[in-house]
Amino acid sequence: QVQLVEYGGGVVQPGRSLRLSCAASGFTLRTYDMYWVRQAPGKGLEWVAKISSDGSNKSYADSVKDRVTISRDNSKNTVFLQMSNVRAEDTALYYCVKGRSGYFSDWGQGTLVSVSS
């Protein structure tokens, strides 16, 4: 079965950087678009970034554009989210998500990023 395990979250100071990773298993990663979606504490869902199956196309939400980079290593079944110059409003649970025709079909359990001095 599809399994997505995120790690790399934690407490980070404003302005610092952080890299999230997502280990994928149970499916052929290289054939699927992948996403990061976040959820601030007690709030709704916000799409963050998307990467195409071969990594050639990437897109970002305006709220994080120029501060995050999504990447993938299909040979290692891993998706990444590099976050830089983090802000308090980046505090959230970050989900790694497998795509299906533009919808979010399978979700990890999330990794929590807390931005605090």
Added chain:
Amino acid sequence: EIVLTQSPATLSLSPGERATLSCRASQSVSNYLGWYQQKPGQAPRLLIYDASTRATGTPARFSGSGSGTDFILTISSLEPEDFAVYYCQHRSNWYTFGQGTKLEIK
């Protein structure tokens, strides 16, 4: 940017009742709309995509309808496990969610 507005914010019903949740788009999204269920402490789960197609494992009591700007998620007869938060989502070059409807036990 397309904005999705869900109503009501909170819906209080009893098990066995019918639930009707609404999602309205600020401009036409054709039928490119999905619905998700999120229970406390859990990741969201895709229920419906392309407005009316049930995802694998979605019970038949869940149905979606609509096109253009107005969409409905209907739960025909509420089970105890259906009380959760529901989000609609549009797919395009960007991926927009509604703010959610909390379905609570009356």
